[in-house]
Amino acid sequence: MNLESLNTPAALIDVERMQRNIARMQQRMNALGVKFRPHVKTTKCEQVVRAQMDAGASGITVSTLKEAEQFFACGVRDIVYAVGMAPTKLPQALALRRQGCDLKIVADSVVCAEAIVAFGREHDERFEVWIEIDVDGHRSGIAPEDDMLLTVATILSDGGMPAGGVLAHAGSSYDYDTHDELVRIAEQERAGCVRAAERLRAAGLPCNVVSVGSTPTALAAEHLQGVTEVRAGVYVMFDLVMHNVGVNDISEIALSVLTTVIGHQSEKGWAIVDAGWMAMSRDRGTQRQKQDFGYGLVCLETGEVLGEYLMSGANQEHGIISRAGSADQQIEKRFPVGTRLRILPNHACATGAQHPAYLAVQSDGTVETWPRFYGW
Amino acid sequence: MNLESLNTPAALIDVERMQRNIARMQQRMNALGVKFRPHVKTTKCEQVVRAQMDAGASGITVSTLKEAEQFFACGVRDIVYAVGMAPTKLPQALALRRQGCDLKIVADSVVCAEAIVAFGREHDERFEVWIEIDVDGHRSGIAPEDDMLLTVATILSDGGMPAGGVLAHAGSSYDYDTHDELVRIAEQERAGCVRAAERLRAAGLPCNVVSVGSTPTALAAEHLQGVTEVRAGVYVMFDLVMHNVGVNDISEIALSVLTTVIGHQSEKGWAIVDAGWMAMSRDRGTQRQKQDFGYGLVCLETGEVLGEYLMSGANQEHGIISRAGSADQQIEKRFPVGTRLRILPNHACATGAQHPAYLAVQSDGTVETWPRFYGW
Numbered sequence: 001m002n003l004e005s006l007n008t009p010a011a012l013i014d015v016e017r018m019q020r021n022i023a024r025m026q027q028r029m030n031a032l033g034v035k036f037r038p039h040v041k042t043t044k045c046e047q048v049v050r051a052q053m054d055a056g057a058s059g060i061t062v063s064t065l066k067e068a069e070q071f072f073a074c075g076v077r078d079i080v081y082a083v084g085m086a087p088t089k090l091p092q093a094l095a096l097r098r099q100g101c102d103l104k105i106v107a108d109s110v111v112c113a114e115a116i117v118a119f120g121r122e123h124d125e126r127f128e129v130w131i132e133i134d135v136d137g138h139r140s141g142i143a144p145e146d147d148m149l150l151t152v153a154t155i156l157s158d159g160g161m162p163a164g165g166v167l168a169h170a171g172s173s174y175d176y177d178t179h180d181e182l183v184r185i186a187e188q189e190r191a192g193c194v195r196a197a198e199r200l201r202a203a204g205l206p207c208n209v210v211s212v213g214s215t216p217t218a219l220a221a222e223h224l225q226g227v228t229e230v231r232a233g234v235y236v237m238f239d240l241v242m243h244n245v246g247v248n249d250i251s252e253i254a255l256s257v258l259t260t261v262i263g264h265q266s267e268k269g270w271a272i273v274d275a276g277w278m279a280m281s282r283d284r285g286t287q288r289q290k291q292d293f294g295y296g297l298v299c300l301e302t303g304e305v306l307g308e309y310l311m312s313g314a315n316q317e318h319g320i321i322s323r324a325g326s327a328d329q330q331i332e333k334r335f336p337v338g339t340r341l342r343i344l345p346n347h348a349c350a351t352g353a354q355h356p357a358y359l360a361v362q363s364d365g366t367v368e369t370w371p372r373f374y375g376w
Numbered sequence: 377m378n379l380e381s382l383n384t385p386a387a388l389i390d391v392e393r394m395q396r397n398i399a400r401m402q403q404r405m406n407a408l409g410v411k412f413r414p415h416v417k418t419t420k421c422e423q424v425v426r427a428q429m430d431a432g433a434s435g436i437t438v439s440t441l442k443e444a445e446q447f448f449a450c451g452v453r454d455i456v457y458a459v460g461m462a463p464t465k466l467p468q469a470l471a472l473r474r475q476g477c478d479l480k481i482v483a484d485s486v487v488c489a490e491a492i493v494a495f496g497r498e499h500d501e502r503f504e505v506w507i508e509i510d511v512d513g514h515r516s517g518i519a520p521e522d523d524m525l526l527t528v529a530t531i532l533s534d535g536g537m538p539a540g541g542v543l544a545h546a547g548s549s550y551d552y553d554t555h556d557e558l559v560r561i562a563e564q565e566r567a568g569c570v571r572a573a574e575r576l577r578a579a580g581l582p583c584n585v586v587s588v589g590s591t592p593t594a595l596a597a598e599h600l601q602g603v604t605e606v607r608a609g610v611y612v613m614f615d616l617v618m619h620n621v622g623v624n625d626i627s628e629i630a631l632s633v634l635t636t637v638i639g640h641q642s643e644k645g646w647a648i649v650d651a652g653w654m655a656m657s658r659d660r661g662t663q664r665q666k667q668d669f670g671y672g673l674v675c676l677e678t679g680e681v682l683g684e685y686l687m688s689g690a691n692q693e694h695g696i697i698s699r700a701g702s703a704d705q706q707i708e709k710r711f712p713v714g715t716r717l718r719i720l721p722n723h724a725c726a727t728g729a730q731h732p733a734y735l736a737v738q739s740d741g742t743v744e745t746w747p748r749f750y751g752w
Contacts (some may be wrong), residue, residue: 008462009752024607032381052536063654063693083693086384087619088648091478108639139694140639140648153640171691190490262460262482263516272516274462278439279752282658282726315547316417317459318515336448337487338463347690357598374750375732376385376655 001367003301008207008260010340011355013370014303016363017109017254019051026055026237030115032054032224032234037061037080037211039233042349045358046074047370048236059102061231065092072101073353077084080211081105082167082231084132084140087115095126104164108132108141113152129156130163131200135192136185138171144196153205161201165209166218168193169231173216177246177290177314182220187218194226219247237348240297244289250297251306253350256342258359259319260335269327271335275343277314281350295319296343303342311343318344377679377735377743384636385655386733388718389746390679392739393630394612397425401594402431408600413437413456413587413608418725421734422450423746424514424612433498435478441468448477456480456587458543458607460516463491471499475586478539484517489528504540504546505532506585507576507591512561514547520572528699529581539576541585544569547605549592550712553622553666558596565593570602595623603614613724616673620665626673626681631727632737633672635695635710645703646696647711653690658727659687671695672719679718687719696721 008059029036036054041063049060049071059078062068068079077100081093085105096103107129116368120127134141135313142149153163170189177183193212201223212224213231215238236256237250249347259275273343277295286293298309298321308330313320321335326336335341345351352358358370379388406410417439424705425436430640436445444455445468457469461481472479483489483505501569507528512518517645518525529539546565549611552558557628576583588600589607593684600606609737612629614624635651662669674697685704689696697711704710711717721727728734734746 007468007752008436008464083650084648086636086638088384088636092383109713112639115713137641139689139691139696140641167640196543222640260462260464262462263488263514265510265516270512272460275461275660278729282723283653284658284660313515315515320515337485337491347658350653353654354750374730376383 008329009275109358113155133168136172167211186221239348240284261339283347283350299342301340333340385651411605418609421748489531509544512548543587562593562597615724617661637715659723659726675718676714
């Protein structure tokens with residue numbers, strides 16, 4: 001199979017770029033002296049995760065228990081489910097642990113900790129629980145100085161489910177776009193999570209793991225003293241949002257959507273393609289960033305970036321390609337019907353999720369199908 | 377299976393509402409004296425399409441050839457693929473026709489018409505081609521007064537692939553929100569498409585089918601003289617975008633996402649749920665409408681609408697529920713951890729696409745799994 005034989009739309013992975021992205025992150029983590037635990041929600045793809053493990057990753061992070069089940073079936077044992085545990089999902093987590101999966105679960109409230117203790121005792125299972133720490137007001141977690149931290153850890157410890165660690169995610173790092181700001185938010189993430197661990201230990205409570213991470217903070221952190229591991233996901237593909245944040249060049253984006261020109265509205269300077277939001281996702285993450293890429297940045301089929309052309313609109317199975325700024329009245333000649341283009345996505349996690357499989361393009365031009373799963 | 381036994385997040389269909397939506401549209405089409413050809417891209421689900429056919433639909437509309445293949449395998453023969461034909465997809469269309477599928481394909485350019493003629497002759501296949509008409513500058517198609525219409529029809533006719541009809545979609549109808557505006561755009565869609573058909577016939581070219589439609593125009597049209605069939609998709613579920621357009625009450629929305637509260641940030645008035653954009657989609661279609669519903673409108677598990685609460689933010693597997701206007705400091709008591717809620721979506725097509733199956737809730741409370749497919 002080669003590029004020319006593919007049906008469109010299709011999600012392409014440039015394998016050489018992916019391998020470089022993996023190596024870059026792993027080398028950085030090695031230099032900073034921490035373990036690296038990739039977040040597999042970005043790709044949900046065995047071949048990608050195998051490449052991450054082969055490069056030196058220690059275990060994985062998942063966003064759903066289905067991801068845990070799928071990757072445990074692929075042979076990965078060390079898994080953290082980094083979303084606050086819904087009590088109703090405890091049977092599913094228990095089943096994984098009973099099969100030998102070293103699954104860690106997350107809590108950030110008294111109610112959740114109590115539910116884990118009650119369920120664990122009832123089923124004679126000693127869950128390993130990590131406490132989620134809020135370092136930037138982004139979403140979930142307990143602030144490091146909040147005494148609820150000690151309350152939750154004590155409930156777990158007294159209940160026989162000692163907290164194995166603390167975990168933070170500075171999701172607000174996506175809101176910045178200068179190196180200095182990223183260094184600052186990375187340090188805030190590190191310091192907050194380490195502080196939470198110190199408070200637990202000072203109170204005589206266990207806390208072995210100090211886990212932090214997001215792609216921007218992982219790549220910006222100047223040191224990671226006190227941290228034991230880092231988590232990041234989107235770095236494996238990178239995307240236009242991350243480019244605007246300032247952590248990757250456009251030439252490092254490993255994911256694109258192959259599409260075919262199916263028509264034109266010449267007076268408007270539009271080419272119509274067979275990739276719409278179903279193939280790109282509805283993610284408009286660059287809308288409020290320093291450069292708005294619409295639904296994606298247009299490249300030739302070879303991957304050469306055409307800096308001026310964007311997917312400026314999208315319906316379900318139609319995309320509108322136009323030149324930023326002024327309409328290209330010659331677009332019908334530039335991109336005749338049948339022309340194949342690649343579109344770089346705003347958000348690799350969201351675009352990947354629209355596709356049943358990736359088409360992995362090797363450096364010799366051969367193409368392999370790499371399935372990805374979805375659902376819960 | 378019942379509601380209480382479902383894992384979350386899950387895409388629920390209220391079957392009674394769905395049946396009412398189907399009946400409402402079919403009765404309207406019957407009264408207007410036209411055939412009705414539902415667009416199955418909204419659900420890609422056999423059980424839903426069967427209900428539409430049972431209510432009186434004549435054939436289906438698809439947005440991908442995979443939909444055509446899947447529904448032909450379910451026994452539907454009369455199918456129009458309503459996206460401009462990419463020449464590279466002609467072998468796939470040919471295979472369907474050779475199996476007995478009465479597949480109609482669409483062209484809106486000389487290049488496309490010539491490609492169909494060349495391929496059809498080469499394979500001795502007489503494709504039925506409909507010409508796409510642009511009635512509102514929304515996306516694709518040939519304007520009714522543009523002489524390219526006659527050129528394309530002549531190429532097809534001379535090449536032995538006579539145009540079977542004309543097809544228009546007033547996609548801009550989504551941009552309006554008053555009855556008068558919808559009546560006007562419906563009439564514009566009708567008149568433009570009928571005019572194109574008249575021009576073809578006046579030139580001695582065949583044109584049997586005059587196909588128009590979108591959910592808003594189908595529900596607003598005062599008459600459909602000259603039209604032979606109507607297409608619409610989202611009406612089967614309705615959603616918050618259509619509610620803002622003014623074509624459905626919130627109580628008619630048949631699709632929702634069941635989710636579980638997993639935590640809180642009480643000072644901010646946030647409840648965190650286990651449905652994020654992966655379950656809702658990134659569709660923010662209500663953002664520029666008269667009422668912005670964030671990522672969706674919150675209901676109790678029973679379906680009772682809580683008018684003040686929205687999903688105000690979404691990460692991949694986390695949603696943030698908050699009260700519109702002022703923060704609800706009591707949200708932790710109102711929606712404790714483990715509470716199950718339903719979220720009504722902005723856009724039923726986009727939200728459905730995130731799920732491997734619907735969970736169809738019957739009026740007696742029993743639940744069936746209705747699979748849906750994805751990909752191309």
